Amino acid sequence: MTETGGAVALNTEVYSFTCVCVCVCVCVCVSEGGARGRWKALKAETRSGMEETESLLRSLQDRVQHVQQRRDRVAALLQLLHIKRQHQDQLAVSLLKAQKALQSCDRQLEQLRAESEAALHQLVSWRRLRDLLQEHATATQEVMQIQLISVDQSELLLEIRPRLPSQPSANELRPPRLAVSWRHDDRFTLQVGEELAGQVEGCGSGRRDVLSAALLDVLQSYTGQAALLAEIHSLRASFAIDWRPAQRLLLYLKSAALVCHLQVEHGYPASGSVRLSSVLRDGRTVDTEGLKPRKAELSLTDWLVFLCSCPLI
Incomplete structure (x- = not known):
């Protein structure tokens, strides 16, 4: 009985131990199955979070890029505004210069109008004087x-x-x-x-x-x-003569080498007379003592006819 009872007890203990082991194994298996499910759920949740984060990052990058583009446009507009302001300042300076030039032109125009009026009055005066x-x-x-x-x-x-x-x-x-x-x-x-x-x-x-x-x-x-x-x-048609009114002297070129000088007094022919002042041959004075016309008073024409026909010179 004792051995049988011991065996039964031993078997019972073994069975109990086996049941406990089985239960432990079952519990362990059940525990491992729950952890894996939670891990899978956590992994899925993490993946979803990562995808959402990536989506948010892409959206944020798009917004950053959009903001950067807007910033570039604003900077370009500011630069254009600055250029326009400089151009406006230049236009203001040019406008001021143009206004000053216009004022100067107005003053010159007024002056020219005054001068024109004076010239017109002078012209009228000159026309009256001309008439x-x-x-x-x-x-x-x-x-x-x-x-x-x-x-x-x-x-x-x-x-x-x-x-x-x-x-x-x-x-x-x-x-x-x-x-x-x-x-x-x-x-x-x-x-x-x-x-x-x-x-x-x-x-x-x-x-x-x-x-x-x-x-x-x-x-x-x-x-x-x-x-x-x-x-x-009238004598020029017949004789080679040159009249010098300032000296009242008539030069008669009898030849290329012989020149006779006739002095004409004031008042001739009404009151003055004509006399032979000198005769030059090749620039040298010729003695005229032998030249004695028949008449005491000779006209220019008489003197030229006499000198032309005189054989002494």
Whole structure:
């Protein structure tokens, strides 16, 4: 009994131990199965969290990139605004300069208008003076035998045409010319042409009211010498002569080596006379004691005919 009971007890203990082991194993297995499930759940949760985190990171990166793009656009707009502000400042400076230039132009325009008005008044005055001078010149031409050639604002060009019925050859002479210039102080300057050089006063000046007297003096001086000039003009066709009015000297070239000098006194031919002053041959003085014309008083024409036919020279 005892052995059987012991065996039974031993078997019972073994069975109990086996049951305990089985239970422990079952518990361990059950515990391992729960942990694995929780680990899988945690792993799935972690993976989901990582995916969500990655999604959030991508979204955050997109937002950062979007913000960066907006920042770049704002920076570009600020730079453009700065450039426009600088350009606006330059435009303001240019506008100020343009306003100053416009004001200067306005002042110059006012000055030019004033000068234009003054010039217009002066032009009207000159036109009145021109008309008055033209009337004066026309009247002078009729009375004093002076013809008006041209007229402008400051000068008259006149031509002397004296009537010399007793000296028809004088009409063949080239009419001498006079220039009358006007100054701003209403004074004139009278200047003779080359035809009258050395024969009348070269130029004169005075107030406008003495112009007629000055022209009359020139006309009378020229008329008094018209006979002499007409005679010299006719002699040029037959003799090689050169008239020097300043010295009142007539040079007769009888040949290339022989030159005769004839001195013409003032008033000739009415009151003055002509005399032989010298004869030069090759630049040397020739003795003229043997030259005795038949007449005591000879005209220019008589002297030239005598010298041309004289065998002594």
